[in-house]
Amino acid sequence: MPTEQERVYLSVGANLHPRVATIRQAIAQLAAVPEVTVRATSNWYETEPWGKRDQPNFYNVSVALTTTLTPADLLTVLHQIERTFHRQRKVHWGPRTLDMDIIFWGARTIQTPTLTVPHPQAAHRNFVLRPTLEIAAADPQVGPQVRRMMAANQDQSWINKVGNVSELDD
Template identity: 75%
Template sequence: MSTNQERVYLSIGSNIHPRVQNIRKALSRLRAVAGVTVIAESHWYETEPWGNREQANFYNVSVSLVTTLTPAELLDELHTIEQAGHRQRLVHWGPRTIDMDIIFWGQRRIATVDLTVPHAQAANRNFVLLPTAEIAADDPLVGPQVARMIAANQDQSWIKKVRNVSELDD
């Protein structure tokens, strides 16, 4: 990785059966995108739903990557992966087969109709902050942002690190 290339951080989650398979397929599709190189993956976490709690628990993972794509192009690729995973946007904060969000892009601040970076709700979500902190600790651009957000975070929802993903069942 060149020293001037910013790392991008994604949060990926699923709470519709088969959750593990949904995330694995999304990660595989992400790794196959031209211009994207995944450089780290956090542990997986089982998490309480955020917002609308009347649904199944999620599995969540954070990944960091470098890319030659623009933010809009990466977002389009993530939407394509979500569509391939049969993502339906029926209920705000509702159940989903796969959810992929751009959380950080180095120190960039992006505010368009389709994309806000850092993610508008990142600072309020354990399931985003804790996995991202795992893989951003050595990133001088994003690590301090995550640490500040964790210090101020008031999210009381539970989050549990999954020790062995291969033993997960849906």
């Protein structure tokens, strides 16, 4: 079981309509889980697709939380929320209604058949690192990890901070 000081960081994104409503509702569903406390969310970013570029742009946000769930149980919750929004895993790095990934779990390293933490691609993705640094900079367990990854990151994809989320078009 994690300690209360141990923060979990998620990356949440979508690039299929309605992106904004989906992300908002997904975070609300996550916050409604009794064993989860959402502590912070980053600014929203519009981002270029990563990996498979011939698809619509994404909106991405990072979420910090604490939980009494195990990593496997939190992953199950995230997958249940993704299914609520009809997430399909047909094309690797393809378009998605919702993507919720565990990026960091405090200072832990987790390696199971279904979960790797830190996320194995986090260090190569602007859309994960920039929003996560916003909410993890002061976290003594995760902030240094994110800063190291950002210093070595060579991702050239564009990422734009979105102003007023309530005015976003889908």
